[in-house]
Amino acid sequence: MIRATRTGDGAGGSPDAARPILAGVVTALVGYTSSFAVVLTGLAAVGATPGQAASGLLALSLTMGLACILLSWRTRMPITVAWSTPGAALLAATGSIEGGWAAVVGAFLVVALLILLTGVWPLLGSLVARIPPSLAQAMLAGVLLPLCLAPVTGLVANPWGVLPVVLTWLVFARLAPRWAVPLAFAAAAIVVIAGLAAEGASVPAAALLPHVELTAPTVTVGSLIGIALPLYIVTMASQNVPGVAVMQSFGYRVPWRPAMLVTGLATALAAPAGGHAVNLAAISAALAAGPDAGPDRTRRWIAGVSTGVSYLVLGAAASVFATLVVLAPVAVIPAVAGLALLAAFGWAVQQAIDDPGERMPAVVTFLVAASGVSFLGVSAAFWALTAGLLVRVVLHTGRR
Structure with a gap:
């Protein structure tokens, strides 16, 4: 089990108090604006209404913020928490299931239970x-x-709507890669606002206020196998495990059990309001744990707290973000979401085919998942993993 340790760089001189605070704000802004469109797209795909999707975004923002503050303050390490962006992408590819939105919420609660069990049951x-x-x-x-x-x-x-988004992303992918996706979303927001202005349309003020819509969960076989299990696996493999590795690369050993208990509890709290999964941050974790947060590693925990506070502030605008997504012209928001996922896609492909001995099972898994087929009410993600494991057993049985 991983235990918490505190590390310092031993550097002399008075630390710059503003650097970890600023690093936390940047971490939250980059992480939030780079992927919230993916979250809203995923929730809508599995049956959430615009109001329920906005509620889910708000719930995730608040629980992420509180989890960041608690873990960073208690461990004195810059432990940052995020929503599961790969998990949201999984939802977008899954689509509606038998039992509707209530069954989806039930699957989210099962994921929370599995994360909690991961913390208390090593097996x-x-x-x-x-x-x-x-x-x-x-x-x-x-x-x-x-x-x-x-x-x-x-x-x-929609070339006139999507082209400004893609060009903005491309320019800043060269000049400021960290801000390429957030600025691509800013371009999309300008497209939306310009379209509303041209049409003379207005948005009711009530639609922009944060709100929570609770849903009574139900559990079905399809939601367990088609959503809960793949969402848990993707969250663990693509978020929690890499998140621990990123922190280790900066000299921090994440306390595994407390981290799983806190993120599992956060997921359980967010689920009835529409939040899908809360987990350790992976890529964005480097922004708060790295040198940008100051030369003294023992003070970078402040960046984790600052990230949490920033998520709480951003959560107040959840309905605004959701309204922009609803009002966007065709193909604009999916383009932003696709651009946000390019890096994750490239990394996943590289890791999938890196080992020649595992390449064929990985290719089969990839193709079945990409097909989007659904069988017996179960999504392609489950069948992809099943097919890959079957091919792997056949090819590897009897071999060293």
């Missing part, structure tokens, strides 16, 4: 670790592929 974590990483990443890559094609198809469906 469950060991079972997850036995899933070949190449297959888990291949499943994720297959899920992401249709979403990553949205900028391409969007340029054909």
